[in-house]
Amino acid sequence: MHYKKNIIVTILFLLFQLADSTAKPFNHASNGRETIPFNKDWQFYFAYNFEQGIKKETVNLPHTWNAMEVLKGVPDYNRTSAIYENKLHVLPAWAGKRLFLYFEGANSVAMVFVNNKSVGTHKGGYTAFAIEITDAVKSGENKITVQVSNAYRLDVLPLHGDFNIYGGIHRPVSLILTDKNCISPLDYGSSGVYLKQKQVSKDSAEIEVFTKLSLSDDQALSLRSTLLDGNKKVVATLTSKIEKGNPQELSQSIKLSNPHLWNGKADPYLYEVRVELLQNGQVIDQLSQPLGLRYFSVDPDKGFFLNGKYLDLYGAGRHEDVSAKGSALTDEDHDRDMELMKELGATAARLTHYPHSKHFYELCDRNGIVLWSEIPFVGPGGYTGTGYVKDAELETNIKQMLKELIRQNYNHPSVCFWGLFNELKLNYDDPQPFIKELNALAKEEDPDRLTTLASNLGSNSFTDLTDLMGWNQYFGWYGGKFEQVGAWADETHAAVPGKPISISEYGAGGSPFKHTEGLIRPEAKGNFHPEEWQTAFHEKHWEELKKRPFLWGKFIWVLADFGSAIRTEGDANGINDKGLVTYDRKIKKDAFYFYKANWNPEPMVYIAERRNTNRTKASTAVKIYSTVATAELWVNGKRIGKKAKNGLNTMIWENVQLSKGNNDILVKTKFKGKELSDSCVWTLQ
Template identity: 25%
Template sequence: MSSEANTTEEHRRIRRLETGWRFHRGDIDDGADPELEDDDWEAVDVPHDWSIEGPFDPDNPGDQQQGFAPGGVGWYRRELPEDIDGEATVRFDGVYRNFDVYVDGEHVGHRPYGYSTVTYDLAEFGVEGGETLAVRVDNDEYPHSRWYTGSGIYRDVHLVETDPVAVTPFGTDVRTTAVTRHSADVQVLTEVENGESDTVECTLETEIVGPDGDVVATAETETTLEAGESDEFDQHLSIADPERWTLEDPSQYVARSVVSRESATGSPSQNDEGGETTLAIDDYVTPFGIRTFEWTAEAGFFLNGESVDLKGVNLHHDAGCLGAAVTEPALERRLETLQELGCNAIRTAHNPPQPELLELCDRMGFLVIDEVYDKWRHEGVDEWFDEWWREDLAAMIDRDRNHPSIVCWSVGNENYDQGDDQMIEDLAMLTEATAEMDPTRPVTYGNPPWGEGTEGVVENIRRVAEHVDVLCGNYQEHWYDDYREAGVDLPIVGSENRRFFRGSGDDPLAFVPRNPWYDVAERDDVCGQFLWPGIDYLGESREWPSKGWPTGLVDTTGAIKPVGRFHQAAWSEEPTVFAAAVDHERERPACRPEWSGPPLSAHWNFPDREDSQGFVNVYTFTNAESVDLYQNDELLGTQRADDFGLRPIEWYVPYEAGTLRAIAKDDDGDVVAEHELETAAEPSRIELEADRETIAADGRDLVYVRATVTDDDGVRVPRADHEVRFDVSGAGEIAGVDNGDLDSDESWVGDTRSAYRGTCIAVVRADRDGGTLEIEAAADGLAEDGVSVAVEDAS
């Protein structure tokens, strides 16, 4: 495959500018000068995040919010391809942050917000090919975020080449206006621009292609475009027997918009009568889905007329040792893990995500609340918010509006001035603009639990409710009835919920062991919840050396924690049972205690209890009717889930080394699931496991390789902390190393990582040549292991 990863539609060319970049960490006066000698700059591929490379240090100005990561200023340079054909635009999917773009030293544009997708038209700069593209990134002013952001060109860069007459960037808006069992009416709004100096007569033909690849509807419209002007085509099509986009079967259609004219360079085509020849000069492909959804204040959320509880999580954009430079394989792996838990919804906390995440949610069947901002007015944001908010909002909506997974827009989260007049004015401004830009989806905002006592919180919520369509509340389950009594008649969503505790009285952070999930399960008027967080993330850490937030359902290596199994039992339709022991000797990461929970561990190693004939507290999480618990094949007892109501089944087990096995049964007494914990002996060897046998030779694909310290029988040794050395040869290189311990002071880059609770990982990135990856892991005193992974041509 070419290093510039072509994605070629028939009449336009889109190239990812991945390779050929040179990077300088630090500021220089002439970084945009095309004559600058930059041969000694570091060669990097994009996406690239320099912050994850460190050094992490307690004296870094980003402090706890950034996980003590470095920021600073950096420069990127590369030459544009020599073979540019037509009008060129460059699209940055995300640059963090405060960046400036130059072509051959000429300033092209500036953007302060680091999460917006930004497109620049290079035609006015006379770009023909070979020019120097330079980007200055300034992530040097703090504070500007409450979590780890990364630094640099951390998302993809695309070069798009078209005819001067073409569909504008993100210029299609596909709306399903009516759906029945037998037909779907679709409105396609398409903006076409004329970049020429003369008036142009052109035709737009739109084809709707079904999930099976057949054309199911067409429309054709002619118009006259004045020089330098654009126009919006409004076309209506009907699709017979539509396939709905559902969570179980997320079928998608494609709208293919073809622009033609009588005199241009392009591919000839004739009309049906065989008359005058026209030339197709541009085509633009828009995936979309046919579905209906409804948010109701009385009965919750409905997708295609069926009630659906949102079993959601909040996701930040980093991915552990990869930092913010996350390619699609890592995103897909994260979503697959969440789907295993029964998760069906994502809130993009608190910014527009990279487009690949939304594409995966469309394909895999997730519902999404797409969020544009965190706080609107605070230090590091307030100075540019008034100038840029509309452009940032439009960038999100224009880019994302055709994703069937998105069922709500969010304009912000947890403003410091909750309920104040300025905050309400800003909220009204943002929600009104959002509804104008996309009238097909409701608008919300993530309300913090702030105010003077219950009355103050409720009054703030009442004021906010006048300007949103869906009421999103962070840590407010215990006030839902108060909102209803105050006359708030909106659908309710728990936009942030803790995984174990919920609030009580006037305190949203009270330690009340009633899981917030039951506020969804027991109420028809609550649409769902979004746990904070779904996956551990960097930033918002505690004291050094803590680097992040450690209370997710999944750790940064992708391993599901025992506490995550409660939600698997509550959310998943698959029969499940999972046993976890309360381990008070376990190292506990630095975290805010209200988001914590019992120190659960998935092992059966408690030698101190055996010596003292002590008991171990055990939880079993299940969606079955009952659980039998065995120790060393001796039945300890049977307990029914219903007898524990809103709590998991709890046991007190007199400890013996060996096995602890939980067997889940249905009402008929049939076994539906089992889970076993085993006692490990002394550490003996490393077992290496790759999560994939084959990856693509595209410079982006990843394989996660987990090293586990085991005894002679292959049982994980839960307190093993050996330093593991990874050696990679062949068709790839190590992208990062991790062990899930956010309190570790080890580097995310390199080839060594200590085991944490017996495991660690290396994330290995494929090269572009293909072949075989050989990965080995070794540690002092342990037998080593190795795995092979095929790296195949991705073309």
């Protein structure tokens, strides 16, 4: 077991010391903090319905009012204000407790009222916030009202973007009860505990446990931090006395020899740090945070290194958006997307274009997915408009969002990159001076992670603003040819020597219901997006990108189709169809299986173009993707022959003859004595 390693614990702290490095079960004592879900039976109605007796809809959270209407494919979906109401019954046993409402996300501006009195406002739909309601509630029944608006405004991000701004309380809500002295829930929606990895190597690690406190007195208070290994065994415990004077923060430091490192997918090992506030030796507050010890770097010529070893970062961008649900996703929805990423074989993900659900960050920690996480500072892409105006209120909002992004996700080892913007333009107010301020703020908040951006301009723009760069490129979709991506990468690498570069988006639209026999280039803004062109796009792009390790990240656009009301293309208006998976997650397109064959070593075989069932040409090619070295093709029970896979884990039989009517296509192979096969039926007209 890993906890039996020879681990030497040296404990440094500011005030008072108590150390215990003996491995033993953790004592799960009552921690004084209660977190109660507050998601059921909310009354919902639009804010313009003020007359008495208005009919209200009962909804459960998470909820958005746009989920169904955006499926109509019209750009003028309901960006307005709505009301959520609920009853909170305050128990007599809660006397002397502090009460906080914790919102994981309300899009995009939320005003909270208790018994018709305002208690707080939050601007920003994708980050959490907590509001203390202790002095606003009474014993017994209390009315909680939340007015939420997703209306367009120039002082709240995003100003633009190729995705829907779903209105509503679209993430869970909870009620937090604490003692009068507690670990603060009010530090930009964060846990209040920051695990700062001061120095990490395979030989040793130094971790600063920095805790924000909210104290009403300082009588006999102390703070205990406990480090547990992956088996929940205590590795170290330290206790610091809280001196008089109501300090609002406290630092404790742990030095660890021979740490078990968090090593991405290969070994996503997690420690846990439990922080307890004690009064007279009794626990009055407690919370736990994940600790994944790792170190990383990016070399402009060699790429990304995790714990001193090269790691090829590849994966996809992801939107929190599912057909008929919008952004009001459950944990099961997030779990499903993680399973798709794991099946794909991704090592990384770009969480676009805003902070994602807390649950998804936890999934990435546990599954070893390296993350680029960003704020919704988004330009218009290929459309008109701007993502930035030089306005003091907007800039304050952007800085608030960046602080919230960093502080709320500070302890997630999966996060290695903070994204500052996506596809801003230079023909409106120049955002560059402000972006430099943002970069400085990110470094002040978190000196250890790297900053990046995603541009769709040339190599002479935005190159001196962040640690790293990303470019969104679509050769063979919005112009150009597939083959140009390799030359672009080489030319850009040469144009910005010393600057690590990535391809932050690349993709093409594709419908699993539209097909061609042979490649026919579609119009990007047209309605005909055949699956075959999307597949060819990805085959050629990956062939070029895989040869260039200096690209520190390679991010497909996008994991799954998503809603974008401004789009009028593909099978249906209002959808960006560049996903490897359909909007409802029910169909994995051919390109998904191409990447699975190249990224996931598990044995598999898959017949491409299987959904192109109605054929007009008797002579055709049969293409399969496989991780197994060779496979045999059979047509209508006749063995056609054996092929070996090429460098893209692809096998192609040319000039295969089909018969009139139905044709049974079968491919067979073996892996370690186990037979693998795939089949489909093609009909020759």
